[in-house]
Amino acid sequence: MVAFEHPTVATKSADFSAVEAEDCLQVYQRQLDYLIGSLRRLGVPSSDIEDVLHEVFLVMLTRWDDYDRARPIRPWLFGIAFRVASTHRRKSTREVLGNDYEPEDTRKRPDENLTARQDRALLLGALGKVPLERRAVLIMHEVDETPMREIAAQLAIPLFTAYSRLRKARQEFQVAFVRLHKEAPHAR
Amino acid sequence: MLGDRPLSSLARELLERERDQREDEALKVRAMQRARATVQRDRPSGVDFKSVGPAPLPARPRRLMRTLPLIAAAVAVAGLAAAGASFYSGNGEKQAPMASLMKLKVPRARHVAVGGGLVGTAPPNDATLERAPVQTRAPGATPESAHAPSVKQYATELALLEPARSSIGHGNYGAALTAIEQHRREFPNGQLSEEREALRVRALWGLGQRPAALAAAKVFRRRYPRSGLLSWLKSQSDQSDQTQ
Numbered sequence: 501m502v503a504f505e506h507p508t509v510a511t512k513s514a515d516f517s518a519v520e521a522e523d524c525l526q527v528y529q530r531q532l533d534y535l536i537g538s539l540r541r542l543g544v545p546s547s548d549i550e551d552v553l554h555e556v557f558l559v560m561l562t563r564w565d566d567y568d569r570a571r572p573i574r575p576w577l578f579g580i581a582f583r584v585a586s587t588h589r590r591k592s593t594r595e596v597l598g599n600d601y602e603p604e605d606t607r608k609r610p611d612e613n614l615t616a617r618q619d620r621a622l623l624l625g626a627l628g629k630v631p632l633e634r635r636a637v638l639i640m641h642e643v644d645e646t647p648m649r650e651i652a653a654q655l656a657i658p659l660f661t662a663y664s665r666l667r668k669a670r671q672e673f674q675v676a677f678v679r680l681h682k683e684a685p686h687a688r
Numbered sequence: 689m690l691g692d693r694p695l696s697s698l699a700r701e702l703l704e705r706e707r708d709q710r711e712d713e714a715l716k717v718r719a720m721q722r723a724r725a726t727v728q729r730d731r732p733s734g735v736d737f738k739s740v741g742p743a744p745l746p747a748r749p750r751r752l753m754r755t756l757p758l759i760a761a762a763v764a765v766a767g768l769a770a771a772g773a774s775f776y777s778g779n780g781e782k783q784a785p786m787a788s789l790m791k792l793k794v795p796r797a798r799h800v801a802v803g804g805g806l807v808g809t810a811p812p813n814d815a816t817l818e819r820a821p822v823q824t825r826a827p828g829a830t831p832e833s834a835h836a837p838s839v840k841q842y843a844t845e846l847a848l849l850e851p852a853r854s855s856i857g858h859g860n861y862g863a864a865l866t867a868i869e870q871h872r873r874e875f876p877n878g879q880l881s882e883e884r885e886a887l888r889v890r891a892l893w894g895l896g897q898r899p900a901a902l903a904a905a906k907v908f909r910r911r912y913p914r915s916g917l918l919s920w921l922k923s924q925s926d927q928s929d930q931t932q
Contacts, residue, residue, distance in 0.1 A: 521727045529720055536711040536719075550718060550895075551862045557723045558858070620709075623702040642695070643706045670695060677699045 524564045528557055531577055538578055541639050542585040543628055548592065555584045575646045579654035582636045589632065622680055629676035634669035641666055718896050722859035725894075838879070845871060845880045852887050861894040882908075886917035 528535075535556060536549060544552045559580045567576055627635055636655060640646040646654075652662040695703070852867035868888050871878065878884075885908045892901035905918055 525720075525723055525727050528723055532716045532719060533709065533711050536715065537706060537709045541706065550715060550722075551860065553715075553719050554722050554726075554859060557719070558726065561727070619702055619705070623699075623706070626699070642700075642703045645707075674695055674699060677696065681698070 520564055521561060524561050527573060528560060531573065534574060535577060535581060538581045538639070539585055540624060541627055541643065542582060542632065542636065543624075544585050544588060545592075548588065552584055552588050555588070556581050559584060572646075572650070574644055575640065575650045575654045578636070578640055578644060578646070582632075582655065586632060618684065622677070622684055625680050626673055626677035630669050630672045634665045634672065637662055637665040638669035638673060714896075721896075722861075722894070725859045841875070842879050845875050845878045848874065849880055849884055849887065852884075852891070856887060856890050856894060859894065861891040864891040865895075882912050882915055882917065885911070886915070889918060 532553075535553060539549055539552055539556070540546075556577075560577070563580070567573070627639070630638060637651055640651045640654070641648065648662050648666070649659060652659040655662065657665075848867060848871040852864040852871070855861070855864035855867065864887065868884055868891065871880070871884050875881070885904065889901050889904045889908060892898075892904055908915070908918060
């Protein structure tokens, strides 16, 4: 699934930048689920998600003019999220993946919600075992279904490197997934 | 080419499920509030730091203003007493009242007055005179040099708190709280304590921690009942009450 955004065409007027900013804000709102999910998959702890998310927005706002409207929005957003998450990880020198994930609503159908939570914790835990640079390629390809050429462009790496990272990431992810699946008694 | 080892069906299923993952609604609402606040304007923190100026009006001049009438009264009493004494002594020493008044050392009289009594005729105590808080400043000394430590501390405090204020302005409340905590650790009772606590309320409110913000505001109002730094809070509270 590749999401495109078609922002409002802003006319050159006095409040041009305000229109652009509002445009950016609307795109941000539509992509919030995706951005938050991406940050979780990139290993940002739940307690830091809100601040990191805001940093992503600030970068997004700053670079809004650079966004090529002819291209899908999500790879561009993921590129920003990846860089912000990498910087955040360097600063905080800690990464919690899977363990601190708490979904919002546990009131409706608690058994089903619990299973979903455990499944997601398992997935995030396995992703956490893959080094961030390779994990980014894996997520973009397997979750976001981004074409490899686009992945290479957004992460600023050669296409061949993107492929080799994907191959290695898959191996690492699968090994970790199987191991965590066996260790987790609740896993399906 | 794309991978030597295929992913298991469960792993693939969970990865695919991530595409439609819905996230915490409250988190999204907070994120939008912060983003909108950033876009609309560089939102002020609601807290303005008091200006340090060349010499912030410290307690000393104010105390001087309060004690000045007492000093004047003490000098007058001492002068009258001295004039009376010379008038009745009859020792033949012709001394004008004003001359005897001029002989009186103002610092002594001032010391007596500051000491709590207006007994200007009390015999001077040399030891207390040495400790007297009189005009010890050199003629060329400026008021700024006398208050240099407080100005320096003010600058240090300001450097610690200004990032908190700008962070709030950019909607980065977590970072603001970090700066606020650092200031609290280093200057628990500093010159900008009032501003710091007002910023704390603002940051907690911005983070959506309304009960904590209101509790902090309550403490703030108890400690600074005449402060106007939380005037924004009332309108915010009213607004949120209306939306609920």
